[in-house]
Amino acid sequence: MTRTLTADQPTAVAGRYTASILRLHERLHYPGLLEAVRGEPLHHHDHGDGLVTLAVRDSQLPLRYLRGILGFRLAQYLRLGWICPSLVQRAALFHEPFRPAHGVEDVHIVTLSAESGRILGYVGLSGSYDPEPLPLDAPGRPRLATELAHRIDLLGPYAAPELHTHHAFEVKRFLRDQSMPPGALASLVPWHIVLGFGRSLLALGGPQRRMLAVGDAKEEVAIRHLTLMGLDLTVVDGTSPSLPRSELMWPIYEQDTIAKPFVGRLPEGFRADMDTIETYLTEARGTRNAHALVEQLARRRKEATQP
Amino acid sequence: MTITAPSFELNFDVLPPEIQRFKETVREFAQEVVLPRAQQLDQAPAADFDWDLVKQGHALGLTRVAVPKQYGGLGLGMLGISVAMEQVAAACPGTALIFGATMLGQTPILYSGDPQLQARYLPLFAGDEPILACNAVTEDEAGCDLIIPENARHAVNVMSARREGDHYVLNGSKKFITNAKFATFASVFANMEGHEGATGLTSFIVDLDQPGVTRGPVADKMGYRACLGSELTFENVIVPVENVIGGELNGMAINIAQSNMARASVAGISTGVAQGALDKALKWCGERVQGGQLLYKHQFSAQKIAEMASKIDASRMLYMYAANKVDNQLPAPEYEPAVAKLFADRVAIEVADTAVSLIGARGYLREYGVEKMLRDSYGARIYEGTPEVLALAITDCLYRVSEAE
Ligand SMILES: Cc1cc2nc3c(=O)[nH]c(=O)nc-3n(C[C@H](O)[C@H](O)[C@H](O)COP(=O)(O)OP(=O)(O)OC[C@H]3O[C@@H](n4cnc5c(N)ncnc54)[C@H](O)[C@@H]3O)c2cc1C
Numbered sequence: 001m002t003r004t005l006t007a008d009q010p011t012a013v014a015g016r017y018t019a020s021i022l023r024l025h026e027r028l029h030y031p032g033l034l035e036a037v038r039g040e041p042l043h044h045h046d047h048g049d050g051l052v053t054l055a056v057r058d059s060q061l062p063l064r065y066l067r068g069i070l071g072f073r074l075a076q077y078l079r080l081g082w083i084c085p086s087l088v089q090r091a092a093l094f095h096e097p098f099r100p101a102h103g104v105e106d107v108h109i110v111t112l113s114a115e116s117g118r119i120l121g122y123v124g125l126s127g128s129y130d131p132e133p134l135p136l137d138a139p140g141r142p143r144l145a146t147e148l149a150h151r152i153d154l155l156g157p158y159a160a161p162e163l164h165t166h167h168a169f170e171v172k173r174f175l176r177d178q179s180m181p182p183g184a185l186a187s188l189v190p191w192h193i194v195l196g197f198g199r200s201l202l203a204l205g206g207p208q209r210r211m212l213a214v215g216d217a218k219e220e221v222a223i224r225h226l227t228l229m230g231l232d233l234t235v236v237d238g239t240s241p242s243l244p245r246s247e248l249m250w251p252i253y254e255q256d257t258i259a260k261p262f263v264g265r266l267p268e269g270f271r272a273d274m275d276t277i278e279t280y281l282t283e284a285r286g287t288r289n290a291h292a293l294v295e296q297l298a299r300r301r302k303e304a305t306q307p
Numbered sequence: 308m309t310i311t312a313p314s315f316e317l318n319f320d321v322l323p324p325e326i327q328r329f330k331e332t333v334r335e336f337a338q339e340v341v342l343p344r345a346q347q348l349d350q351a352p353a354a355d356f357d358w359d360l361v362k363q364g365h366a367l368g369l370t371r372v373a374v375p376k377q378y379g380g381l382g383l384g385m386l387g388i389s390v391a392m393e394q395v396a397a398a399c400p401g402t403a404l405i406f407g408a409t410m411l412g413q414t415p416i417l418y419s420g421d422p423q424l425q426a427r428y429l430p431l432f433a434g435d436e437p438i439l440a441c442n443a444v445t446e447d448e449a450g451c452d453l454i455i456p457e458n459a460r461h462a463v464n465v466m467s468a469r470r471e472g473d474h475y476v477l478n479g480s481k482k483f484i485t486n487a488k489f490a491t492f493a494s495v496f497a498n499m500e501g502h503e504g505a506t507g508l509t510s511f512i513v514d515l516d517q518p519g520v521t522r523g524p525v526a527d528k529m530g531y532r533a534c535l536g537s538e539l540t541f542e543n544v545i546v547p548v549e550n551v552i553g554g555e556l557n558g559m560a561i562n563i564a565q566s567n568m569a570r571a572s573v574a575g576i577s578t579g580v581a582q583g584a585l586d587k588a589l590k591w592c593g594e595r596v597q598g599g600q601l602l603y604k605h606q607f608s609a610q611k612i613a614e615m616a617s618k619i620d621a622s623r624m625l626y627m628y629a630a631n632k633v634d635n636q637l638p639a640p641e642y643e644p645a646v647a648k649l650f651a652d653r654v655a656i657e658v659a660d661t662a663v664s665l666i667g668a669r670g671y672l673r674e675y676g677v678e679k680m681l682r683d684s685y686g687a688r689i690y691e692g693t694p695e696v697l698a699l700a701i702t703d704c705l706y707r708v709s710e711a712e
Contacts, residue, residue, distance in 0.1 A: 012473060016547050020427045027491070028434035032366070064379045064433050071430065092422035094378075094430050117435055 017089035018078050024094060025075040026179065031117030033065050033110070042107060043199040045192060047282045050185050052114045053121075053192040055200040057105040069108055070095035072119040072175070079178040082252040084245075091248075102129040104166050107204065109196035111189050120180055121189040123197050124172035125204070125213070133164035144170050146216050149253060150239040150261045154214050158263065162210060169204060171197075171215030171264075173252075174222055187290065191281055194229050198274040201231075201266055209266035216241065216259040223262060228297050230273035231264035269304065273297060326387045329368070333394040336367055342398035345533070349401075349679045353527040356488070356535055358437075361405055365437035369395070369406040371429075373417060378425060379433025384634040385568060389575035389626050396579025397586070400683045401533030403576050405439065408485035408534065410572070411691075412440025414565045415494045415510050415552040423549065428492060428512065441486035443495045443539055444562060446479070451696050453496060453505055454566065456559050462505035466541065468497035470555075474547050475511065480523075480540040485690075487537045488522055490515055494565075495541070496558045508558030512550040519544040530682035563641070566691055568633050570644035573691045574626035577651035577684070581619045584655075584662035584680045588612065591666045602665070611665060615658045622651040642704040649697040652688045659684040 034052060043055035058066065073096045077083035091097075099106065104127025111121035126145075134141050137159035147154050155168055174193060180186045205211035213231065217223045227233050239261060243250040253259070280293045322330065340363055348357055364370070372388045374380020381387060388410055395403035409432075416428050431438045444453050452462035466479025477497050487493070492514050499507030515522070523538030553561045592602035592612060602608045629643035659681040663670040670677045688694060 013549060016549065017423060017427065024427060024430060027431060027436075027438065029436050030434065032435040063376075067379055067430070067433065089423065092426040094426040 378429035411442035571630035574651035
């Protein structure tokens with residue numbers, strides 16, 4: 001008898017393989033990561049709330065730790081159903097594949113448990129593949145992954161003499177350890193990641209805030225957060241993203257809610273927003289008020305949009 | 308007159324730079340961290356275990372020496388392991404075996420060449436927290452019969468395996484298993500039901516944190532007290548089909564291949580024990596005056612010291628030669644590692660014994676640590692092939708060669 005398997009029905013072997021990879025990453029902790037960073041991190045936040053957040057470039061991490069981070073990503077993608085288990089199993093992946101050497105280094109924003117070194121949250125910024133910077137509207141410009149999935153040109157409309165492809169970073173989806181029990185610590189992880197993300201954008205953009213953060217996200221979730229944190233966001237409606245079934249990440253576009261592509265720029269007051277979040281995170285435990293923070297940020301957004 | 312000779316590479320003084328650096332790091336760890344604790348570890352109750360030592364060794368990479376770099380290991384092969392084992396064993400062979408047994412547990416996974424199995428297990432050793440593994444062969448009633456192929460059919464009451472759909476069910480128990488107390492997974496050998504003795508031996512990788520696995524009490528050993536040996540009992544333990552190494556019924560071949568790979572490193576441990584004993588004897592004989600002169604200047608003592616040193620050099624060359632062959636030959640050779648281990652195990656006992664005698668009454672006291680080395684020296688003569696098992700393997704190779712001629 002011949003049995004046909006469709007790509008969205010992982011085999012029992014694939015199921016067992018991925019379960020085993022999840023167990024593997026649950027066991028891996030990296031308390032030594034902080035000390036292993038070469039040079040100054042782009043961002044480092046450690047104020048005794050039980051979490052430590054770092055933002056580092058690829059070359060600042062020994063490969064063992066980079067693999068650990070990419071492993072965390074793979075595990076969360078598997079938990080969220082964003083990656084194809086059968087392809088993961090067939091390729092014997094235990095971490096998301098390394099990107100081949102490229103023009104601009106990737107940045108990893110990682111939140112760890114200060115006590116155990118377990119990775120609890122992550123967001124990444126992928127740098128351009130172009131060996132030499134290209135104008136954003138250069139004909140034949142290699143498309144970013146988001147552009148390919150949504151079949152649109154996201155960067156072209158932002159073409160300007162002072163901007164080129166090395167200023168564009170693709171935002172990898174925000175991830176939180178799905179196995180973390182809810183509680184005070186779990187609720188701080190997204191703020192740590194948001195702060196690390198924002199500080200990294202500022203560092204990459206330099207004094208002129210010259211950078212574009214490109215990606216796709218669900219409107220009610222990440223897009224709302226990106227807006228709240230102060231990014232000047234343009235969201236593109238009406239795309240129907242998909243990836244061929246040979247691509248590891250094809251299931252990410254088969255979810256109930258479709259992710260929308262966006263381009264984010266750094267507005268003038270962005271640093272102040274980050275300072276506000278930082279102040280919130282450094283406040284003593286009993287006095288921290290997340291609602292007040294959200295209200296404060298929302299008020300700022302309102303003021304900024306009012307003529 | 309000029310002498311011309313064919314050029315060939317055989318330089319035991321020069322290790323590959325990465326291995327040389329690793330050796331130096333491990334030596335420092337062994338001498339500065341392990342050695343000061345060795346006495347205490349030896350005298351402590353049998354079940355005491357020094358996790359801090361393991362943590363420090365793990366940080367240096369001692370749990371992942373042969374794990375390929377793509378899985379976060381050091382990728383230094385059997386030569387790297389053997390050299391490291393010598394250094395740690397010179398301070399405390401029991402501590403060396405904690406790391407050695409972990410590597411033994413990894414060996415079938417490396418040997419399998421199965422990328423999925425490797426991806427599932429090998430990265431475990433790349434985290435910052437130490438993970439241990441173990442290799443479970445020996446049983447209450449079946450000892451050497453599980454490692455001598457001709458005797459497999461005589462093995463009795465061997466742990467059993469039966470296939471049920473996409474998994475196997477394991478029942479039975481293993482004895483004297485180093486690291487069993489803490490290991491995350493074990494390489495386990497069980498006999499497929501319906502096969503006589505151990506003729507259906509099959510190799511499995513078994514997660515030990517699962518229902519049906521019981522870790523027994525720690526054996527109270529004469530030496531090697533820093534590492535813990537205990538029983539492992541399996542009661543209807545489920546193992547997925549993907550965790551079979553090399554297919555059903557090939558366990559004996561896997562076991563032999565694994566031993567061929569590992570024996571050079573055990574020879575490294577024995578060489579380390581001998582070196583540790585020689586170091587103590589050298590110190591003593593270089594300080595102790597009797598008959599108006601330092602002991603080493605008395606010809607009888609001098610001869611003993613010279614014999615010890617020569618034997619150790621020979622042991623070292625044999626294990627390095629064997630390890631190098633293991634790293635460069637597929638399948639791993641049977642002959643050279645068996646010869647290296649047979650020789651080094653004996654040298655360890657002889658050298659430790661001579662060291663005890665050279666040091667006199669103090670050599671007989673616990674506080675000098677050399678009597679510990681004598682007790683320890685007997686350990687490697689038992690695991691990974693007794694002299695009798697090694698002799699059979701060696702003669703097998705010798706006669707195989709002459710028959711082929
Ligand atoms: C420190 C230490 C650590 C160990 N760690 C492990 C471990 O991690 N995993 C594991 O599986 N085991 C381990 N062992 C057990 C060890 O591998 C066995 O003890 C060994 O294989 C011998 O088995 P046995 O003790 O049952 O002796 P037996 O097999 O009963 O042999 C007793 C004696 O008879 C001899 N003999 C047996 N058969 C023959 C024959 N056909 N011809 C001639 N002579 C023969 C043997 O050489 C030996 O001298 C460890 C042992 C020690 C001491």
